[in-house]
Amino acid sequence: MARFGRRPFDVARREEDDPLDKAMAPPPNETPEEREKRLADEAEAQRRSDAIDEEINKQRLAEKREPHIRILLLGQSESGKSTTLKNFQLMNSPKAFRNERASWRAVVQLNVVRSIRTILGVMSEASGRSTPMTISRPGSPEPDADSSPLSPELLKLKMRLAPLQQVEEALLRKLSPPGSMDFEATHLAPVTNLPYATRSSRFTREVAVHSNSQWKGAFSRFMASVRTSLDSMDVDFASDPNDPGVVLNACIEDMIKLWTDPTIQSLLKTYKVRLEDKAGFFLDSLHRVASLNYVPTDDDILRARLKTLGVSEHRFKFKAAGNMVSNDWRIYDVGGARYLRAAWVPYFDNMDAIIFLAPISAFDEVLVEDTSVNRLEDSVLLWKSTVSNKLLEKSQTVLFLNKIDLLRAKLEAGIEFGHYVVSYGDKPNEYDAVSAYLKKKFAGVHKQYSPVPRILYCHLTTMTDAKSTQNILANVIYQSIYKFVVLSSVTDDKWTVYMGLSDSEGRWWKGSWEDHDVHAILGSKASDKLIEEFADQLAKLFVEGELYISNWSTAPGTQIKLTLGPGAKRPMHISLEELSPSQAAEFATGIFLDIALQAKSRKCRLHGSSISFQSSSTSSVPLRAQEAKPTLQTCVSDSSKKPEPPIASSSRATSKAATAARTVETEPKADPAKKRATAPEKPAAPPAPRPQKGASLANPNKKARKYKAIEFESDSE
Ligand SMILES: Nc1nc2c(ncn2[C@@H]2O[C@H](COP(=O)(O)OP(=O)(O)OP(=O)(O)O)[C@@H](O)[C@H]2O)c(=O)[nH]1
Ligand SMILES: [Mg+2]
Incomplete structure (x- = not known):
């Protein structure tokens, strides 16, 4: 009671004694001229302060309006988050990095x-x-x-x-x-x-x-x-x-x-x-x-190692061809030690993607913060709580199973993985087996605990190896910025793949497999049955979007690699060469022509409102930045739609290019004779009879497929 009684007096006394008030008070004996000058100075200072505030507010508003991609780096301490950030810096602004x-x-x-x-x-x-x-x-x-x-x-x-x-x-x-x-x-x-x-x-x-x-x-x-x-x-x-x-x-x-x-x-x-x-x-x-x-x-x-405390924001401007999509990135690096993890949560809202780093070499180590906890176990639990977090359910998930160089070295030095991870049993103490096991484990957790089904992009990384890392980061970036369409066709002696990039320059790449490529994979004595099964398998990978682009570069003329079945035991690769601008234009025109002719044959009306190439999946035109944020997907189609099986098409097209674009047939031609037995007929001239359901380019959703995540069954152990 007594304290309450004294309070007004205390406050009054504090105000009187406030040193700031004292400092700001007009000098005693101030003359009218001095007073006028002081007031003018104060008004000017206020005007400047208001202008600065206004500028700050403007910037804030502009930032809010300005689309950008927000990426959060997560993982336990020493998992390689800051090293990932350094790689982004090295890639994006090497000069500043070196300064x-x-x-x-x-x-x-x-x-x-x-x-x-x-x-x-x-x-x-x-x-x-x-x-x-x-x-x-x-x-x-x-x-x-x-x-x-x-x-x-x-x-x-x-x-x-x-x-x-x-x-x-x-x-x-x-x-x-x-x-x-x-x-x-x-x-x-x-x-x-x-x-x-x-x-x-x-x-x-x-x-x-x-x-x-x-x-x-x-x-x-x-x-x-x-x-x-x-x-x-x-x-x-x-x-x-x-x-x-x-x-x-x-x-x-x-x-x-x-x-x-x-x-x-x-x-x-x-x-x-x-x-x-x-x-x-x-x-x-x-x-x-x-x-x-x-x-x-x-x-x-x-x-170099320097532990991070707190959360820091780093801004990047990634150069994308054309300016159709946002290329402003904000990457957030956090401290991964246990006692710093509470600071992560406020950043979960509105993240476009998280990059989670799990140092898989740490299977025989303990946390510095709690020496009773195995670091690998901590990573798995942290991954589980991250992927199950509702606030992050709309974020794309990228997983870097990091420090594979150290994992290799430890296994080669005879350190038994199975000793620390009992559920591994007596499987071989070798890098391939261990890394595959861990991939499966993490992917299983992702599948099981994600609040909504979503894609997982998983990479085995050595973040201290700038060269290999930059390739992977480039993949993460282009997955965010670009969208692709992949088309294929079979002719008598070739299986040809075309890949188009939805930038403003309309670039296309092309690659093909011939008999000897197939034999190089299956062996020269492969039976017809084996070749057929292989063709079916290939078709399935292609149609289901089990595709991945490596060696990505925006540099014109760069050869890139399309990987089929990146999650498979033995992924296959097909090299793609960029078409010249005139070839690309011819090819694209061929596709349009084919669409138009087939649409006509099906009595489809082609007018602005009914055909929107903006949203058509084969056209794969990215949404404008102001309309929607790009996502970390290389996909071109609506993933919610069930992929159609490959089509043994009897449809027709006019040009070679249109032929290539027409179907998602994926049977590589091992032997022209065999091919004729199993492959679709060579296309004839239009007008085409109504094609089989799903076979027509007039319904492109049936063709273009999303690059799907590598997903494994959950580890039953
Ligand atoms: N050998 C090897 N070392 C790595 C790899 N990735 C990161 N490192 C090293 O591991 C150490 C820790 O990496 P940081 O990036 O600082 O780890 P962090 O996740 O940021 O850790 P906190 O800041 O404590 O959360 C650094 O010295 C890196 O150079 C890798 O793939 N292989
Ligand atoms: Mg750090």
Whole structure:
């Protein structure tokens, strides 16, 4: 009661004492002229402030109206989200990406220091222990106390490397803005017995940076005094005595000695610390990365590790041929550690797509945040909760099963996948089998838990390999921006595929298979029956849209590859060459002609309102950006419609091009004689009799098919 009674007085007193009010108050003894000037200044300041507000509001409104594609990167910590983002940056604006090399130099240096400190931590632990640690995993070699004696030489080395702690602190100071508490502590964490193989995280804590902090800017300012052009690789940081790289450089030989010492190697083995599998591993390139004039390469930047805290938005403008669809992208990168995941949810609304990263090499690792949880299990659970989230039900799902390079290396090193994933049973401990199993597992979860049926685009990736990654990212981008139509035809000696791109330039590609291509797949002695079955299978893949385009490039004349059955054990590929503009025009005209003639023969009326090529699936014209956002689909048809079986057509067409476009027949011709037995007749001249149901181009929905996701049955285990 008493407090309530005093409140008005307190408030009044606070207002009186408000330092802002005091600062803003007119000076005592203000003359009328001064007052007039002050009021004029204030009015001007207000006008400017209003103008700025108005500008901001305008920009906000414009942004709202401006169509853009929103992509959210999701996955546990160290799954490769930020690395994916770096790949997008490298692809979209390599110059800007490379301009940040100076900042990444510091991160690489930090990664080096962290690795060395991990070794020093192991040494401390080994020398401090009188009995070996208990390793809970049965079957793994027990550490042997006698195997880790530290020689006086090693102890001296350890002491000589002590200044690295100051290097680390200096780098952190330079990277984080003044007063920032963004970086997590990097002191040695207490030791715990971990049940799994990877334990290095207990020896050091992660270096992290808040996504909103201007760490690159801060560092660039710091480096500005010494930096010449970072576009050239010839930068001399040695002239700056404050560069932490100077001390690091002085430690090169000692670091190499430590890392290559056989005792240290066996100690690391004993303690199951596989630094070479860890993020930010550069110890095999010490001479290069610790040199005074070191400037990170693109690869180094992709391999550098800096943990993300918070969520950051990155804008890209992808260049699409023509301007029919939106090519403004916003990519959101989030921190994947468990305690950061709550911050994801506000971004779930209205996402066009999510790219989920699951590091499948982590089957024998545990979460840093909770050492009782297997990282692969965490990924599967996170995937399950992501795909089942109602807010994301309209988002396209792209899954990157990442770190396959490390998966391969671990399996080749004899680490048993089945040991950690019991349901895998005794299947072969080989990359193909394991990756297929995991693909199936993740696809099964997607199928089972998606609130609505939707396509899954799944890729096996190595995000640190820019070349292969860019191909995959290009696929993700073109799936979003472009739409395609695929048509095929069979003539006596060839199966020909045409693929059209719905951009404003009307581009077409063409590829074909002849007898020898079929025999190359089935063997030269393939029986008629086998060839027939193969043709049926091929037709099914084609009609059901089990197609995928790789080697995508917008560059004119680039050869691209159409993959049939990307989810099959042995996908098949057909190379497509781009048609010249005049060939493409002739081909497209042929299709129109055929449509018109067939429509006429069926007494269809061709007038504006009844035929809308805008919405026709074969025409595959993308919706204008302002009408609808493009989706991550390469499809051309309405996926909700059940695909029709391939048609043994007896329809007719006039031109070769129109013939090609007419049907979705997919039987490759292995032998002209056999072909005649099974293939459709060669087309004759129009007018055609009414074609079989679904066979006509006048009803194109029956032909063009959606590229379907790779989908597997749910893992029954
Ligand atoms: N060997 C290998 N390393 C990878 C691959 N993808 C990412 N990395 C490395 O793994 C580390 C972690 O990747 P990040 O992209 O930082 O992981 P993140 O998902 O952003 O992690 P948080 O920011 O903690 O959520 C980095 O050092 C990458 O270079 C891969 O495919 N293979
Ligand atoms: Mg990150």
